[in-house]
Amino acid sequence: MPNNRTLILRSRPEGMVKVEDFEVVDRPMPTPKDGEILVQNYYASLDPGLRKMLGATDGYWIPTPLGEPMATNTVGKVLESRHPDYKPGDLVTGTAYLQEYTAYAPGPMTWKVDPASRLSLSNSLGILGATGLTAYVGLLEVGRPLKGESVLVSGAAGAVGSAVGQMAKIKGCRVVGLAGGPEKCRRLIEEFGFDGAIDYKGKTREQLTAEIRALCPQGVDVYFENVGGIQLDAALACMNWGGRIPVCGLISEYNQTIDAEPMVNLFSIVGKVLRVEGFLSFTFKDIFPCALREIEEWILSGKLVYREHIADGIEAAPATFITLFTGQNDGKTVVKLADPTQI
Ligand SMILES: NC(=O)c1ccc[n+]([C@@H]2O[C@H](COP(=O)([O-])OP(=O)(O)OC[C@H]3O[C@@H](n4cnc5c(N)ncnc54)[C@H](OP(=O)(O)O)[C@@H]3O)[C@@H](O)[C@H]2O)c1
Known part of the structure; x- marks a missing residue:
């Protein structure tokens, strides 16, 4: 049974977030409950807004409890499903945790990713996703x-x-x-x-x-x-x-x-x-399918270009997260947790 390497919040940052505010720990593999899917996360998104979830109260999402992982959007493969709309093998993007494997109930930011898309999988966290x-x-x-x-x-x-x-x-x-x-x-x-x-x-x-x-x-x-x-x-x-x-x-x-x-x-x-x-x-979920089609057309026709900044491995996540606030990141910033071509 593989370990589930997970980035947890060690201390609440005061002022600029620090590498020491986080720690990578091994967690047990999660088991999906009714209505949930178990996903192996290939890429996890690093967004400036995650900083708002690291404080005790002031945010737009549930504050991250100390010792617990940061919630974020990921893209990965469904390994096990207890949800009628998803089956093992589906590629899926959704709000999970910054860890290798997450069991979660699909929410408003969850949808299947087309395996035939000509764009790379990581884009479903960026230009063809929340960004x-x-x-x-x-x-x-x-x-x-x-x-x-x-x-x-x-x-x-x-x-x-x-x-x-x-x-x-x-x-x-x-x-x-x-x-x-x-x-x-x-x-x-x-x-x-x-x-x-x-x-x-x-x-x-x-x-x-x-x-x-x-x-x-x-x-x-x-x-x-x-x-x-x-x-x-x-x-x-x-x-x-x-x-x-x-x-x-x-x-x-x-x-x-x-x-x-x-x-x-x-x-x-x-x-x-x-x-x-x-x-x-x-909150605009209803127009997402139509918006994603239009965005993909703009990309494929060369009207819309983008940059991606891919950090390798969960250990790189804290230092890479800080670059969002120093301006040293170079485009949509994601962490690669596993290589989709090797699995
Ligand atoms: N409402 C929503 O649903 C939603 C969803 C996603 C993101 N957002 C928000 O959208 C904004 C951009 O996100 P993003 O994903 O595009 O981020 P990003 O690509 O990581 O861009 C972050 C950039 O912000 C600039 N920056 C950082 N600290 C700054 C400061 N103190 N003063 C001025 N500029 C600063 C830096 O560029 P420079 O080098 O140019 O300073 C940095 O490279 C954020 O405010 C984020 O919270 C909102």
């Missing part, structure tokens, strides 16, 4: 940009942001991104086809406001928010009347222990009649 769907529903269902409008994206070189910018281009918008450093800004223009890029590093709110105004001379109609802080405040100053702000995430706050700089442009929400709307992608 692509988050970009799609956040931009198209919440932000609802019209052809010719200006779209500003923060975290623009990240997994979600780079997909948002390209989808906005597909819809005929003018797109500007905020990203950290000249290399990521170059990538926004040359690789992802943005019209403009702003390096936010070391800039004040006033400098960011001036740069956004320069690159969006007609104002911003949709600001896709991944970051928060002074980027949000600067964007508020540049929004057009009736603008929309889909709030996908606020990564600049996830490891923050000190009070954020006060916002000075909040009244723009009232004065410009803005619609500021938080969203969680899984």
Whole structure:
């Protein structure tokens, strides 16, 4: 009987998450209960939002208990099923734990992966999974940009942001991104086809406001928010009347222990009649099949490109998780737990 190597939360991080907050331990193989499937996880997703589940209370999911594994999306193979819709051998993506084998009840983020897909299996955690769907529903269902409008994206070189910018281009918008450093800004223009890029590093709110105004001379109609802080405040100053702000995430706050700089442009929400709307992608589950088909078509036709950052082995997960908050990750970040071609 194989061991089940599992990444557990050893201590609650205070401020920036540390490698020592986690530990890899052996756990017994789980046994599926009625309504559950036992899955061998090939890849596990590392998302910034997981940081919100490591605190004692403040999150959007159940806080991870100390000594227990982190919940995350995985893709793998069903080994045993006590659920009528799944059978052994099915490839499946769903919300499991960061471990080699998980028994879980299929939920809103669980679906079968087509074994004949021309894209690699890991993509079902990224562009053809939660990441692509988050970009799609956040931009198209919440932000609802019209052809010719200006779209500003923060975290623009990240997994979600780079997909948002390209989808906005597909819809005929003018797109500007905020990203950290000249290399990521170059990538926004040359690789992802943005019209403009702003390096936010070391800039004040006033400098960011001036740069956004320069690159969006007609104002911003949709600001896709991944970051928060002074980027949000600067964007508020540049929004057009009736603008929309889909709030996908606020990564600049996830490891923050000190009070954020006060916002000075909040009244723009009232004065410009803005619609500021938080969203969680899984609440749009009904449109996932259609959205996934459209995203796959865009990829196969070369309209949508993406980067993947694959860390090898569960031991690499803590250090790789930290790179999401230092900007050293390079695209959708996943951990490889087993090689699907060898099993
Ligand atoms: N609502 C939903 O359903 C949902 C689903 C998935 C993700 N999200 C959210 O979407 C956002 C992006 O996720 P992702 O998967 O695209 O992440 P990602 O690809 O890992 O991108 C993370 C990037 O964020 C930037 N960043 C990190 N710390 C920052 C800080 N303090 N200030 C400014 N930028 C910072 C870094 O890029 P730079 O080098 O450019 O700084 C980093 O590479 C996150 O806020 C996440 O929580 C929401």
